[in-house]
Amino acid sequence: MKIFKIFKLLLRKNFFKVISIVFILILVFICLPQIALPQTTSVEYICAGTDYETPAYIIQTNYKKPAILIIAGTHGNELAGIRATQYLKDNIKIERGTLIIIPRANILACDKNVRNFPSDVNLNRVYPGKSEGNEVERLAYKIFDLAKRYDIDLLVDLHESIEFYKNNSQNYGQTLVIDSNDDYLFNLSSSIVEEMNKGIFDNNNKYQVLVKPIEGSAAYSAYYQLNIPAFTFETCRKLPLAFRIQEHIRLVKIILFRWNMIAVEEINNHK
Template sequence: MNPLLADASTAQKQSSKPKVKVETLAKGTKYATKLYIIDSGKPGPVVMIVGGVHGNERAGYTAAAKVKDWNIKKGTLLVLPKANVMAVDKKVRYLSKQGDLNRKFPKSSSQKGSNTLSRAIWSAVKKHKVDWLMDMHEGFDYYKNKSTSSVGQSLIYYPKNGTKTVATKIVSTLNRGISSSYKKFSLLKYPVKGSLARAAGQYLGVNSFIFETCDNPSLSVRVKYQQLAAKTLLKELGMY
């Protein structure tokens, strides 16, 4: 190939690579955390993927850290790998003085969140006009074990427009690779009140859901589940 054409081809590939910006949420506070903004430069959905709302749920923030390095075909991908950095660093669900972050988001249309971190994340969702939101979590047991209250191995969506269709596709894609019916993912409705997914769906009209792996399998398997769920979402939106 002509070297000039090769250079032009390389330049074209480089120019088409999404631009990545980093924004700090809750900047200047002890809760400061990084939001990665992957902009394809082409029109399309705005998708936000969140990990680390609970600091002891490793698969979520580990997978989100990988997702932030993905390329996309169109639209914008926002990734918040460690929403609750302090809890992640201490490997705890949440800090007692801070409270459970997944109960601190608006519970009415007039609220903005009940602590510094929830308000900063909520502000980012509104600022970037998020269309789809996936919040990565983990349960301590399988949802199908009715002797516990855990929702591990489930996708919990807020019912709005086409959310169920995409959620169903994600669950069916995951379940094709799981032989045990007991360990398959379940499709549930209505994330808990005070959660980011519930507030975004109910008050901002975002297509939102919580994706829960069960922490019984190995970490590598759980991370793969989280990544596959995120990849399926982006594929359904024509972004991956």
Template structure:
């Protein structure tokens, strides 16, 4: 509910995607009441990547000073509930999004997530993920501790700012974040950047760090993004 500290015209709306299915999940729409960018932050695409969905749950309670913030904390709610990457019989949600400009997402859930980007004219997308190893140790098998963006000059500028901020507090070289390009095909971030023109990136922490450290990284990255846009 609005409080005395809530900007005039601000509102919080909760909607459900994939209503009436086992994959139903909540979308939070935080409006500042002032003109500005539209940012979407997603967690829980993989249900065993704990820091991502826990951080997104915190972000859903943010107040912003301008623009609109969409938060999908548990994109794959069934997988989150079971603590698995995706449940038996499901396709990996991070491979369910369009792989061509005329293509469609594979499932009702992925179609509704993708439609949300278009419906709200999302400008920026941050997809919170985790890898099981540090990318600087073995990037061919895991991209933990990295930011993977779809190339554009403005996306690179913010992405570099996030990575530099993270690395300034990390002394061990292999634990530092890497700045990578081109999210994997079929991912939400890749489809959003390539086919919708959204400034998009995946932010990956590493599950070898403590949960509190990973949460801190995820939230700092979200705060830097929003702060760069004058929203926080």
């Protein structure tokens, strides 16, 4: 009985201290999801042990979702996306989610600075690939296997074209290509294009949404087989390389911001 009275006395004397601690703990619990968590970067090798072995950089926080896959180097002579992703893998700071970056998807084509290697097989026409197919089909299969394992929510494939789409509709320079006119995908891509066009005053350099289903492409297969939104981003190689690299970086950052993976300050942090 005496012990109980002592306990009550102590509790009374420390009441406000206890209340303060409880209040602080509640605030921490409420605000924790908004606190940026440290990111970690690991490397997985696609087609490990083969001539097509290429690194995929896995940037993660404790919050694994959303998960976004960025592919560049599908065509080895489309340099802007390659250079942009090489920069991003070392410099991007995400606050939540998982960002997977493949800077040189067809590493042999990149090493040789050619569109395709071998020249008669286009990586962007063989997705989702085949586990027992030719080397490029196996490469596509492994890339999609990685996408499935991380349960990605969005795929972005970075490309370049030799001509502006406005000048020649056989080329896709300055477009954001989607593989369906599905309302959600079209509205999403339209809003991204609108954001990208801010500050671009030359109409030739402005982007537009292009609905152009390309069977066998990474974006097409992601949309129709993984059932996730996907884009193919195309800059025109007639523009200066430095500008194109910055545009690829800007596109990726706009997308990451829309998926609540980076802070607004990070968008312009690429000088």
